[in-house]
Amino acid sequence: MEVLGQQLFNGLTIGSIYSLVALGLTLVYGILHIPNFAHGALYMMGGYITFTMMTVVGVHYWLAIFVSVVVVGLLGVLMERIVFHPLRDAPPIHDKIAAIGVLLFLEALAQWIWGADYQSLPTPYGQVVNLFGLTVTLQRVLIVVAAVLAMILLNLFLKKTFTGASIIAMSQNREGAHLVGINTNKVAMLTFMISGGLAAIAASLSAPINLVFPGMGHLVILKAFVIIILGGMGSIPGAILGGYILGFSESLGATYLSNDYKDIIAFVLLVIILTVKPTGLFARGGH
């Protein structure tokens, strides 16, 4: 029972991170219909910027996260302007490959600036606490709380503000949104900003329990893709739910199946989904 509780809590922690990353990915997909392969690089940059702010500049964890969110958000906007916007009418293979170009660039950049070594992010919340009979580090509690908070805020923003509503409108119908006078350019940039910001939060929260290194985004982004296919490409609740489903499956799989192969779970899941339903779960329309 003790082990199970511990694993469930672990699943909750990992799931929170996955959900945040998948949310950013699904928002961008909803708006621009591109799978942003460079999203993992934004995640990685988020980790490094928080790391630098804390160790080099010496600011507090939360302030560091804030700076990271802003910087990576702007990086996202830059990416949209320089790469995806010019490619919006290009053949379907091209935007994916350009995204890969950006990914490679950012990873090399990180390695150049920060080196290839694994760095550990110091956290002011390393202490162990007792939560409903489970001993867990405060950082893990924090991950869950902060992630949920971020999701609630995002939801409020999308539902309650005009700008948020226009993002939703545009993801449902691009031409329609353009017709009713929504500035689709602005919305696209904003979406990339949010997407980058979410990635930065996720990376900064998870960095203390994982590590910071140039390739840290690889696995996460792959899994985020699995999640949004699981939850329906472009669907916000789907991304959150899918994130937690994967988080739980992994932490339980690691205990009861094999720790070595826990990273495969996501991909096997995807292979199964797409085998049964080639257009993904909850696909809209056909020809």
Next chain:
Amino acid sequence: MSVLLNRRTVVTGLILFAVLFPFVTRNDYVIHIMTLSFIWMIGVYGLNLLAGYTGYLSLAHAGFFAVGAYSLGLLTVEAGVNFWLALILACLFTGILGFLIGMIALRTREHFFAIYTLCVGYIIYLVIYKWDGLTGGVRGLIGIPAPSNIGPISFTSSISQYFLVLFFLLLTIFFIYRIVHSLTGRTFMAIRNSEDLALTLGISTMKNKLVSFVLSTIFAGLAGALYAGFVRFIGPDIGYITITFDLLIYLLIGGIGTMSGPIVGTLLIVWLSQYLQFLQDYRMLVFGPLLAFLIIFYPWGIVGIFQQWKQKRQARKARSIHQEENRKDEVELDAGVSADQEQVREG
């Protein structure tokens, strides 16, 4: 006719150059790098058949490359199979795996296909990495034998290996050229341009995509097997996504969906990397933006730029003299090349 002759001259010239190359440089290191780039080219041609001519962007090709390499490695090292038999078996095995994966993967389209193959590639990598008992895991596989002698010919010197790989490269190009310039190739391109239209034209898209996919994986497997026999040591890294990206960069920079793109792109980037050695791990600082830039402004790579320029020049010439004759030449020359550039514009 002069244009056609021209092309033949160029091809003959290139082959002649490739054959004379090792005798001209006599530098073992240079020959080594050239041999490696030929191996990459074989993989890039495979990828080109699928992504460039059939319109399916596979991100699993490093995985198939690794499957070919490990099949050869394990067969020769662990099972003591003769190199040549192992080479054939490695291609066969990669092809069978490609067939099984293709059956499922090809039911998906566009983004889903890219993501699906990305995951397949990752699974292959993880299996190689974690299956210590079979593959040696992180330690890799050492002591892969060089190609065994064929009669009096031995493949121990770098020059003989160079020619061996060159032979397979020419074979690959010959196959791909024949396929692209045939009804089968037209069928692939029809699928790339619009799968729905292809279906209404009575083309069994699934069957054709599968043929293209399997061929493409076999070429990747062949490249991998040759790599294993050439470098003699392999680790799980050869199956990692970065290798897929490398292949894609070669293809994109050269020109996706063109016959000569893989050669141009691979040679350019491999040699440029040599000159940028001081950058080492940071070469992507240059190539990443280069790739993105090229995609945005020159979606059909260097060969695409050249073809555009040629087309413009020919159009100008055609306008001034002998309209009819020139056009005929152009069509003959570019029967596949103009088709080369067809890309799906609608999403």
Next chain:
Amino acid sequence: MFLQTKGLTKQFGGLVAVNKVDFTVEKGKINAIIGPNGAGKTTFFNLISGFHPPSAGQVIFKGRDITHLPPDQIARLGIARTFQTTHLFEQSTVLDNVIVGHRLRTSSTLWDAIFRTARHQREEKQCRDKALDVLDFVGLTDAADRLVAGLTQEAKKRAAFALALATDPEVVFLDEPAAGVNPDETDGLAELIRKMVERGVTVCLIEHKMQMIMNLADKIMVLNFGEKIAEGTPHEIMNNEDVIRAYLGGNAIA
């Protein structure tokens, strides 16, 4: 009975795009389907050509139930179609576009391609000849070597016809063949459609241009909200109360 649908129905979620449609395409005639935007005309074509599996009902072609056949097999039986947007490959020549249209009548394999067998040579020539033949038929011989991107809308429509004809069809379904084409050219296309029927190809077309339809069609079916509301000769349709009502507020019959 040449081609017949029985109770053909298609639901997308809650929306019934095609609702229990019984229709017969008459051999050697020009059959037309009209109806306001979103009436389900294209969906009806998609059901016949196998692109969507119907929710209910049947499609019978020459006595054979083809309801659940995949699109490529339906094409091989001699049912061709064009799309509302032409789907041609803009960056390649008209000829290159059309050659592949005859591929379904050939059997060359990968083996033939690589070894350039006699069969491959023969079939390649066969495809090319067929392409030249249909291009001549639609009046595009001169444009054969031009890039599709440089063609007028009307020429693109003709090229799309040629592509459909290259499959050696018994019946072609044309989805809005005259959309985006000026009145003079519309007459030209109508002429071409008549010529197709003379050549022995049955035609079934969707069109919004009423004048064209009324002059051209032997028989018209009217769809509205997925349901067949009328069927008959142009004269009958023009005087049908239901049809006039369905079109009120939309584009009235000219």
